[in-house]
Amino acid sequence: MENHLATLFRWLLVPVALAVIAFLIYHLFRWFGWKKKQAMGLALVSPWIVGFLIFTLYPLGDSLYLSFTKSSIFGKTEWVGLDNYIKLFTLDIEFWPSVRITLLYALFSLPIGVIGALLIAMLLNNQIKGIGTFRTIYFLPAVLPEVAVALLWRWMFNSESGILNYILSPFFKLFGMGKPNWFGDPDFILPAFIIMSVWGIFGTNTVVFLAGLQGVPRSLYEAAEIDGASGFRKFLHITVPQISPVILLQIVMGMIGALQIFTIAMFVRPSTAAGKFMNQLVYERGFTQMHMGEASAIAWVLFLIILVLTLLVFRSSPAWVHYESDMKR
Amino acid sequence: MARSLAAGGGLGTRRMNAIKRALIYIIVTFLAAVILVPFFWMLSTALQEKGDIFAWPPQWIPDPPQWRNFAEAWTAMPFNRYLGNTIFVVVLGITAELASATIVAYGFARFRFPGSDLIFLILLATMMLPFHVTLIPTFLIWQHFGLVGEFDPLVLRAWTAWGPFYIFLLRQFFLTIPRELDDAAEIDGANTLQTFFLIMLPQIRPALLAVAIFAFRGYWNDFLGPLIYLTDMKLYTMNVGMYFFMGGVNEAPQWNYLMAMSIIIALPVVLLFFVAQRYFIEGITFTGLKD
Numbered sequence: 001m002e003n004h005l006a007t008l009f010r011w012l013l014v015p016v017a018l019a020v021i022a023f024l025i026y027h028l029f030r031w032f033g034w035k036k037k038q039a040m041g042l043a044l045v046s047p048w049i050v051g052f053l054i055f056t057l058y059p060l061g062d063s064l065y066l067s068f069t070k071s072s073i074f075g076k077t078e079w080v081g082l083d084n085y086i087k088l089f090t091l092d093i094e095f096w097p098s099v100r101i102t103l104l105y106a107l108f109s110l111p112i113g114v115i116g117a118l119l120i121a122m123l124l125n126n127q128i129k130g131i132g133t134f135r136t137i138y139f140l141p142a143v144l145p146e147v148a149v150a151l152l153w154r155w156m157f158n159s160e161s162g163i164l165n166y167i168l169s170p171f172f173k174l175f176g177m178g179k180p181n182w183f184g185d186p187d188f189i190l191p192a193f194i195i196m197s198v199w200g201i202f203g204t205n206t207v208v209f210l211a212g213l214q215g216v217p218r219s220l221y222e223a224a225e226i227d228g229a230s231g232f233r234k235f236l237h238i239t240v241p242q243i244s245p246v247i248l249l250q251i252v253m254g255m256i257g258a259l260q261i262f263t264i265a266m267f268v269r270p271s272t273a274a275g276k277f278m279n280q281l282v283y284e285r286g287f288t289q290m291h292m293g294e295a296s297a298i299a300w301v302l303f304l305i306i307l308v309l310t311l312l313v314f315r316s317s318p319a320w321v322h323y324e325s326d327m328k329r
Numbered sequence: 330m331a332r333s334l335a336a337g338g339g340l341g342t343r344r345m346n347a348i349k350r351a352l353i354y355i356i357v358t359f360l361a362a363v364i365l366v367p368f369f370w371m372l373s374t375a376l377q378e379k380g381d382i383f384a385w386p387p388q389w390i391p392d393p394p395q396w397r398n399f400a401e402a403w404t405a406m407p408f409n410r411y412l413g414n415t416i417f418v419v420v421l422g423i424t425a426e427l428a429s430a431t432i433v434a435y436g437f438a439r440f441r442f443p444g445s446d447l448i449f450l451i452l453l454a455t456m457m458l459p460f461h462v463t464l465i466p467t468f469l470i471w472q473h474f475g476l477v478g479e480f481d482p483l484v485l486r487a488w489t490a491w492g493p494f495y496i497f498l499l500r501q502f503f504l505t506i507p508r509e510l511d512d513a514a515e516i517d518g519a520n521t522l523q524t525f526f527l528i529m530l531p532q533i534r535p536a537l538l539a540v541a542i543f544a545f546r547g548y549w550n551d552f553l554g555p556l557i558y559l560t561d562m563k564l565y566t567m568n569v570g571m572y573f574f575m576g577g578v579n580e581a582p583q584w585n586y587l588m589a590m591s592i593i594i595a596l597p598v599v600l601l602f603f604v605a606q607r608y609f610i611e612g613i614t615f616t617g618l619k620d
Binding site: 003004006007008010011014015018034037038039040041042043044045047048049050051052054055056058059060062063066120123124126128131134136137138139140141143144145146147148151152153154155156158160161163166202204207208210211252256259260262263266267269279282283286287292295296299300302303306310 | 350353354356357360361364365366367368370371374382383384385386387414417421425428429432433435436437439440441442443445448451452455457458459460461462463464465466467468469470479480481484485486488489490491496521546549550552553557561563564568571572575578582584587588591592594595598599601602603606609610613614
């Protein structure tokens with residue numbers, strides 16, 4: 001209870017401090033000659049700016065700095081130049097397997113997630129009786145806590161008496177193989193995670209796509225129907241271009257999410273023989289082995305991977321993303 | 330229906346539509362079953378006797394259902410205390426998040442100042458920043474202030490509106506309110522604060538609810554934060570408690586208890602979803618689409 005009260009007290013002080021900062025910023029910029037409304041705007045957004053400087057910008061720079069040092073939580077930091085990176089790329093036996101499994105997971109789960117969610121959304125976009133109930137069921141996986149999802153799937157994938165091996169056992173018999181030990185066998189870990197990611201096509205992505213589909217003007221389809229376009233052609237030439245901004249958003253956010261997989265992997269606890277996901281490696285190196293420098297280097301490699309891939313997707317977007325405003329121009 | 334008749338007309342198309350409709354029903358029902366079977370399996374395992382869990386073929390209906398599994402799992406660890414801690418973190422987090430995000434979003438929606446567009450762009454870009462890249466320095470900051478092991482790292486930051494997604498969502502809602510409304514209030518002599526509280530806030534109630542729901546889900550589901558910052562067992566949240574309840578690497582998990590606890594952990598979020606589904610979906614839709 002003591003800890004709670006102490007935290008509560010400090011928690012109450014923070015908004016006071018932020019209000020004072022906002023007040024000072026307002027008067028400072030008024031003094032610089034800003035208009036009332038301008039200074040007010042800056043003052044209103046100042047809490048975010050303060051948070052950004054302390055908890056995003058500074059840590060970003062500091063983690064880059066730490067990645068060039070040898071440091072632990074308690075000890076001193078010592079500049080070692082590129083040593084951490086060189087060690088990771090050449091000596092570290094855990095690094096490349098980790099990059100490999102993280103990228104492969106994203107590579108497979110992303111298209112499944114985006115295309116799957118789009119198909120599900122198209123299905124739910126049909127006006128049939130009881131569709132409301134179905135939508136509720138389809139969105140359920142999205143609200144389930146990751147902890148519960150991970151444990152549920154770990155249990156379903158259980159090699160001894162998991163439901164998945166039970167359902168699939170006729171197939172296994174057909175091919176003359178035994179029950180796979182999904183999360184224990186290095187060959188099956190990636191497939192198991194990919195199967196698990198299919199669960200993610202129900203939920204948030206589906207809701208966003210559904211909203212996108214409902215925003216496509218009816219008149220476009222009607223015009224195409226008069227021209228005698230088939231269902232597939234309508235999908236390809238009307239639906240896809242119309243919702244391409246949504247697809248872009250889903251690809252970017254889905255990719256970032258997939259590359260950052262952490263909680264699920266921690267609870268599923270797969271055999272480490274196939275490699276740990278990169279974020280798991282960051283956590284382990286930083287917080288259980290206390291190698292803050294190495295952990296920061298891994299985090300920066302992951303950050304750069306995400307940055308490069310995101311930029312590539314955005315660079316490609318003018319070729320296939322269609323914005324309504326372009327047409328008006 | 331009316332539309333399909335008008336467009337198709339002939340008997341052939343109508344039959345086609347009937348077949349299509351039936352096909353859609355079959356697919357939709359099948360997929361719903363695919364989603365619901367794991368849920369059923371979860372409940373079924375949670376109610377099984379320890380000896381029956383590993384039965385082959387699996388037992389679908391536990392006989393008799395062991396309702397006491399829930400009580401036994403709950404008391405196996407101090408989950409009462411963990412629930413209290415979680416609620417503490419959730420309440421403080423949501424309150425701070427809502428208050429600060431609303432004010433910041435209002436600033437971005439209604440005021441223009443030199444650099445405001447650039448700042449907003451940076452805010453959007455932070456959505457793509459991987460959490461782990463700032464993790465270690467952030468930890469070091471809290472350590473510097475001697476607050477590692479306390480709840481502070483989990484809840485103080487919420488005051489700085491650190492969910493860019495929430496700011497974005499609220500800003501989009503503010504933008505839908507016609508400017509004439511604030512102008513009228515200003516002419517009537519209302520100051521910025523009065524306009525904000527009396528005119529703007531009531532207009533964006535659905536968005537506030539959506540943010541509250543998302544924030545609840547975020548804090549309730551958070552695992553990494555509590556895992557690294559809470560060092561004292563007495564301060565654990567539900568999810569960290571679950572992590573240790575799961576047992577060590579070489580321990581065989583007790584699946585009936587773990588499923589029972591998973592259900593308990595999922596229940597508040599699922600119930601909230603049923604009650605507030607409209608706001609939840611509205612929130613996702615709004616941010617997913619509008620510019």
